[in-house]
Structures are given as C-alpha cells and as structure tokens.
Amino acid sequence: MSRTIDYGNLMHEAMRGLIQKVLQDVAENGLPGAHHFFITFDTSHPDAELADWLSDRYPGEMTVVMQHWYDNLDVGDDGFSITLNFGDAPEPLFIPYDAIKTFVDPSVEFGLRFETQEDEDDNAATELAPLPTSKVPAATPAAASKQEDVQSVDEDHAQDAEIVSLDSFRK
Template identity: 75%
Template sequence: MSRSIEYGNLMHDAMRGLIRKVLQDVADHGLPGAHHFFITFDTGHPDAELADWLSDRYPDEMTVVVQHWYDNLEVTDDGFSITLNFGDAPEPLYIPYDAIKTFVDPSVEFGLRFETQDSDAEDDEAEDPAAPAHLPAVKPKGKKLKPDETKSTSDKEDEAGVKDAEIVSLDSFRK
C-alpha cells in the first residue's frame, strides 16, 4: 500500500483554521465595519447542537447569519458556539468546523465551500476542494425554494406561529 499526500484534506483543515481565526477575532473584538457572515452547516452532523424545532425545520442544512445581533460567541479548536435570534427567540447553537459547508463574508466577496468527497467514487473531473466558493443559487425573497436549494431563515410566520427565515440572494453581492 502506497502512501500519498492528502492535499484536499490538508486544504480543508487550513480553511477551517482560517474560519476559527476569523471567529476568534470577532469574539475578541466584534465584527469590524460592514463584515458579516453567512454560514451554512450540516444540521445532521453528530456534534452539531441546535434546538429540536430548528433541526426539524432544517433536517439537512441551515444557513445562519452573523451580523447585527449575536451573543455568547465562544470559539474552540473543534467548533464554535453562538446564540442567534430566530423570530425574537434567542437560540444557542454549537457548530463544529467540520459541519460547515460554506462560509461567506459578502462585504468583501470572500467565500469558502467545503466539498464532500466520496472515497468510493473519485471523479477526475471533481471540483477542486480548495477552489473559491461558487455558492448555490438562493431564490429572491418571496419565492418558494426547491428541495435542493439552500435554506435560510425569514420574517414570515408559518401556521404554528414560528417565524420562517428571510431568503437572501447572494447574487446581489457578486460582481
């Protein structure tokens, strides 16, 4: 059995380290200027912690926004915890770095996407895991999402009185 250098995994580790450093700076000094983050993560990750109603609503992935209101941002080597506001209800979350699918700061047009690689099917035409993010299309506010599109949070209330998320088109931040 020959040994090989796992460049994809090394790049993912480096990119997660970058996210950790950015979040630690925000925890220490607050968000500078117009910076804010869209973080999409796997809600089914075994180490992710979120309220049952959020994991029921977003069983696969969820995009959170760290911008105007957040509290209790604590950064560790494996992930971060943060309290965010969902329809005027503060909810604590724990997001492991390896659950993160995309990390975007639209104020400076910066984004990272973590590609999942199946070890069984190595496709020579697979996208480079270290390539800049080409984020999934998000429909503008008021349009219904297809099942394969990114979900986020809104100000509309559903039948149960729980507020749904506002859908933000990231295309408006691209040039």
Template identity: 65%
Template sequence: MSRSIDYGNLMHQAMRGLIQQVLQDVADNGLPGAHHFFITFDTTHPAAELADWLRDRYPQEMTVVMQHWYDNLSVEEDGFHVTLNFGDQPEHLYVPFDAIKTFVDPSVEFGLRFESTEDGDDEPQPPEDEGGSSETGESHDAEVVSLDSFRK
C-alpha cells in the first residue's frame, strides 16, 4: 500500500489558518493602517449564513469588503461572523473558512485564491495573470491571485 503526502490539502489548511489568524488580529485590534480585505465566498456553502435577499441576489458567490465599516467581527475555528453595511442596511454574515474563494488585501498587494477543481485531485493550480474564481467542484487549493482584477 502506497502512502503519499497530500501537499494540496496541507497548503489548503495552512492558507485558511493564515486567514483565520489575520481576521482574529483584526477582531482583537482593528484594521491597521490602510489594510482592507476583499473576501469572495461561496454563498451555496451549507454553513454560510446570509440574509435571504443577499442569497437571492448572489446565488453562487459574493464578494464583501471589510474596510471602513464592519461590526461584530468574531472568529471561530471554522469561520467568522461579521456585520456589514449593504446600502445602509446592516446585515449579519457567517462565512465558513472553507467557503472562501479569494482573500485579497490590496493595500499590500497580497491575495489568495482557493481554486476549485472538477476532478478533486487537490493539485495546486499555477498562478494566473487574472484574478477570479471557479464555481465548480468540491475541493479547493490555495494560490496567489493577481490583484489587477480588484484595481479600479
């Protein structure tokens, strides 16, 4: 019986842990300086919590921004809770870490993309020139995402 090291899954766990640590620091100390986050997540994830009108508007994925106004940020082992403002309407969200597709902090040109694969082979995908995310597959691998897609 052959055994191998599952680098794709290990990288996946490490990058999710990095996001968890960053968000916990922000929950404890606030956003430092010009740091802010664009977080894209799968709204179809069974543990994701969002208002029905948001789920209707974003049936596959949604990108949220944590910058000027956010409230009640709390970080758990498997995800985070936050209240964000949508057109002067505060809404509570729960985002499981394994629902995150991209995590970008444009202030320091840092980004991760958890690429979906259809065959579930957990092999890391090479970085692409353009940011984005796939909406197919069950497994996710971490990779660096280009920030050009988030620039105005």
C-alpha cells in the first residue's frame, strides 16, 4: 500500500482556515476600512442553517454581503453564524466553511472559489480556484496555472483570474 500526500484537501483546509482567521479578526475588531465580503454558499448543505423562506428562495446557493450592517458574528471551528438584514428583516444564518463556494473581498481584489466537479470515475473531485490580481499573488504554483475568464460574484467587480486545478496533483 503506497501512501500519498493529498495536496488538494490540504489546500482546501488551509484556505478555509484563512477564511476562519479573517472572520475571527472581524468578529473581534470589526471590518477595517473599506473591506467587505461577498460570500456565496451552498444553501442545501446539511449543516447550513437559514430561514425556510431563504432556502426556498435560494434552493442551490446564495451570496450574502458583509458590509454595512451585520450582527452576532460568531466564528467557530466548523463555520460561522451571523445575523444579516434581508429587506429590513434581520435573519440569523449559520454557514459551514465546507458550504462556502466563493469568498471575495472586492476592496482589495482578493477572492477564493471552491468548486466541486465530477471526475472520470464519477467520484467528486474538488478544485480550488484562488482569484488573485496583480495586487494579490497566487497562492499556488505558477507552473500549474492557466489563464481563464471567471464569472464574478458581483458584475461591478468582474475581473480575469488565474485558475489552478488541483486535480493535476492527484494520482
């Protein structure tokens, strides 16, 4: 039996840890300057908690914005809870880190995108796609990257991104 290093899962764990650290800092100190976040998550994730009317309205995924008004930000090891305003109605949410599809801070043009795709054997394969710009260096080896256009979370912040597939490192 040969043992291999699972770089794909290690990268996912590291990037989700980065999100956790950023949110923990915001919980303790507030959002600094112009920083704000667009967070897209899988509303059907078994551990995601949101109001029934929100899950009915957004059955696959939803993008939330942490910017001017948020309350009760509590960051844990598996996810974070937050109360956000939806049309003057405060709603509590719990978002597991595993449910996050994109995390974007447009104020510094930084973003991460997590994708799930089916591989040739019909097993779920996961791809991590950092969304760096000239201000933010790529967090992955340049030799494994390729340039592609990426759909932006917010059309006002559309940009080219460097997509890195971690599948090329798997055996």
